[in-house]
Amino acid sequence: xxxxxxxxxxxxxxxxxxxxxxxxxxxxxxxxxxxxxxxxxxxxxxxxxxxxxxxxxxxxxxxxxxxxxxxxxxxxxxxxxxxxxxxxxxxxxxxxxxxxxxxxxxxxxxxxxxxxxxxxxxxxxxxxxxxxxxxxxxxxxxxxxxxxxxxxxxxxxxxxxxxxxxxxxxxxxxxxxxxxxxxxxxxxxxxxxxxxxxxxxxxxxxxxxxxxxxxxxxxxxxxxxxxxxxxxxxxxxxxxxxxxxxxxxxxxxxxxxxxxxxxxxxxxxxxxxxxxxxxxxxxxxxxxxxxxxxxxxxxxxxxxxxxxxxxxxxxxxxxxxxxxxxxxxxxxxxxxxxxxxxxxxxxxxxxxxxxxxxxxxxxxxxxx
Amino acid sequence: xxxxxxxxxxxxxxxxxxxxxxxxxxxxxxxxxxxxxxxxxxxxxxxxxxxxxxxxxxxxxxxxxxxxxxxxxxxxxxxxxxxxxxxxxxxxxxxxxxxxxxxxxxxxxxxxxxxxxxxxxxxxxxxxxxxxxxxxxxxxxxxxxxxxxxxxxxxxxxxxxxxxxxxxxxxxxxxxxxxxxxxxxxxxxxxxxxxxxxxxxxxxxxxxxxxxxxxxxxxxxxxxxxxxxxxxxxxxxxxxxxxxxxxxxxxxxxxxxxxxxxxxxxxxxxxxxxxxxxxxxxxxxxxxxxxxxxxxxxxxxxxxxxxxxxxxxxxxxxxxxxxxxxxxxxxxxxxxxxxxxxxxxxxxxxxxxxxxxxxxxxxxxxxx
Numbered sequence: 001x002x003x004x005x006x007x008x009x010x011x012x013x014x015x016x017x018x019x020x021x022x023x024x025x026x027x028x029x030x031x032x033x034x035x036x037x038x039x040x041x042x043x044x045x046x047x048x049x050x051x052x053x054x055x056x057x058x059x060x061x062x063x064x065x066x067x068x069x070x071x072x073x074x075x076x077x078x079x080x081x082x083x084x085x086x087x088x089x090x091x092x093x094x095x096x097x098x099x100x101x102x103x104x105x106x107x108x109x110x111x112x113x114x115x116x117x118x119x120x121x122x123x124x125x126x127x128x129x130x131x132x133x134x135x136x137x138x139x140x141x142x143x144x145x146x147x148x149x150x151x152x153x154x155x156x157x158x159x160x161x162x163x164x165x166x167x168x169x170x171x172x173x174x175x176x177x178x179x180x181x182x183x184x185x186x187x188x189x190x191x192x193x194x195x196x197x198x199x200x201x202x203x204x205x206x207x208x209x210x211x212x213x214x215x216x217x218x219x220x221x222x223x224x225x226x227x228x229x230x231x232x233x234x235x236x237x238x239x240x241x242x243x244x245x246x247x248x249x250x251x252x253x254x255x256x257x258x259x260x261x262x263x264x265x266x267x268x269x270x271x272x273x274x275x276x277x278x279x280x281x282x283x284x285x286x287x288x289x290x291x292x293x294x295x296x297x298x299x300x301x302x303x304x305x306x307x308x309x310x311x312x313x314x315x316x317x318x319x320x321x322x323x324x325x326x327x328x329x330x331x332x333x334x335x336x337x338x339x340x341x342x343x344x345x346x347x348x349x350x351x352x353x354x355x356x357x358x359x360x361x362x363x364x365x366x367x368x
Numbered sequence: 369x370x371x372x373x374x375x376x377x378x379x380x381x382x383x384x385x386x387x388x389x390x391x392x393x394x395x396x397x398x399x400x401x402x403x404x405x406x407x408x409x410x411x412x413x414x415x416x417x418x419x420x421x422x423x424x425x426x427x428x429x430x431x432x433x434x435x436x437x438x439x440x441x442x443x444x445x446x447x448x449x450x451x452x453x454x455x456x457x458x459x460x461x462x463x464x465x466x467x468x469x470x471x472x473x474x475x476x477x478x479x480x481x482x483x484x485x486x487x488x489x490x491x492x493x494x495x496x497x498x499x500x501x502x503x504x505x506x507x508x509x510x511x512x513x514x515x516x517x518x519x520x521x522x523x524x525x526x527x528x529x530x531x532x533x534x535x536x537x538x539x540x541x542x543x544x545x546x547x548x549x550x551x552x553x554x555x556x557x558x559x560x561x562x563x564x565x566x567x568x569x570x571x572x573x574x575x576x577x578x579x580x581x582x583x584x585x586x587x588x589x590x591x592x593x594x595x596x597x598x599x600x601x602x603x604x605x606x607x608x609x610x611x612x613x614x615x616x617x618x619x620x621x622x623x624x625x626x627x628x629x630x631x632x633x634x635x636x637x638x639x640x641x642x643x644x645x646x647x648x649x650x651x652x653x654x655x656x657x658x659x660x661x662x663x664x665x666x667x668x669x670x671x672x673x674x675x676x677x678x679x680x681x682x683x684x685x686x687x688x689x690x691x692x693x694x695x696x697x698x699x700x701x702x703x704x705x706x707x708x709x710x711x712x713x714x715x716x717x718x719x720x721x722x723x724x725x726x727x728x729x730x731x732x733x734x735x736x
Binding site for chain 2: 083086087090091094095097118121122123124125126147149152154155158159160161162240241325
């Protein structure tokens, strides 16, 4: 298993036929990127937020000296991921007379990536876009898979499109400026890849806890790359989530319920996913699919990356059940959940017992 | 050429690979449609407006007795084709807990079709939808081609997606309740198909002016079917408008400028297209591509269907030029226009002379 002195690697290719694209990962990507070669036209709109723009906007703009660059800086936070904020992007594009040949660049975390991708998918029925994710969460999750969208007051990510970027550029140095809580939230999704389909990676994460928390650049690059490879493999097999792709949502149905309950202003997405995954693990244990020691190992790894493993105290199992009815994984009234048949083996089921579900929720909410 | 007693015909198939669908055209389609067979799940949301719902909502709902049917009735008019009204559809879907297996039915004209299609394209990243267009314009235009979307205050149809319906059901009887002005506006798009690629159809339209204006059901069915066939042929060749499909926009760049100038509250879309087509015909004539007699024939056929052929008096050529700069057919700063090389022969060009453009606009605006 790799530890230091990783060789310079080729970009990772996400294979989606004529929508294939490359992910460039490294610790100096922004300083030395050939960003311009991925842009066909002359017009570019960089979409960023108030937190990220002061840090990296100038660097990115300098890479585009041969383009006509406009910028829109949005407020920072999940609570702004809605149609009103999306409209700020459209207004800027129209005011600056951007045509169908324009390219949008998402510079920021998952919220910026999701909104910019959705804006690109729908502006004049589709223009090019490039992702420059600057948080660990967006680097390992939203930069692969083509899911774009915004929230509705009645549910998270309810409006959106599947839309692929032309390229993704990941500079691990941007993580140096990331607050610890945000970093840990990103680790929740990294751990998820190990849990759903890559047991060897899960072991590596347990063993490299320290170097990752210390943000060792090589360890980070390896963790991000392996996460993206795992996700790309699943997405290539099922781009629009008709089947297997749904396993990527391990912990997300419970997690979304938490985020909706808190109106996106309490837990970070990754924190909610960590809590949700532990609930799913409990449920898998109650159903007899996961051993007690594996359950404890899951709780331990999340804790070791400084993540929460229990829901906010004010939430009840009744709150969970009500909010989960609106999840996108509901099909003709049947809730589908991602559960575990062991470490590294996730599966999707609507055949679970309601009793196990309620037991897991009662347990999580301290109602037992 | 057909006149009466048309045989019962098979549905028209729009060939788009795995996104292919059928268009059913006839004078009793709503009374006898097997609407339910085109719907996979149990949930249905019918989207209609205040004008159409009182006329046909009950008929359509009765066809769906084996489904769970919800309804949202929107205000009627192009000025409501925006993100705010779109959000009313999303809110209804979420309040009624519609999942990814739901089907949206657009019952109304082009505005309802465009908004419902866009809502279907983006609700939970894509659900099924069916079109039941009730105006002539939407029957011959927006029911084929998969263009969906809404307007932005800075430009018409600027936000949207390419998204195909599962089926289109056209009942020519719904045209009996259509006001004359709306009917004529629809004829503008019918005439357009003759002008761009079907000279024989143009001749037929000239010869059947009376029976169409009297809404003879067989003449209507033939005109609608031949329009849809023409459009389907072009769309199948170029689904996302990379090339040839753009000829369908004959008259539309000028027409959109008129509609934007009037903030969508003056001319009907078809009226604006009629005026725009006559401007494009003048420009083609000034460029030496279209004879004077063909130009006059174009003006005559629009007039014979009670359509306007000159812009609103308050509009100047300067207004046109400013508004056309924001058209979707602009590519890297070059405006592309659809022009005529004769009757039935449209082509797209960005190589026209600016002088011919300004001459045509000066002429149209009475500035010569």
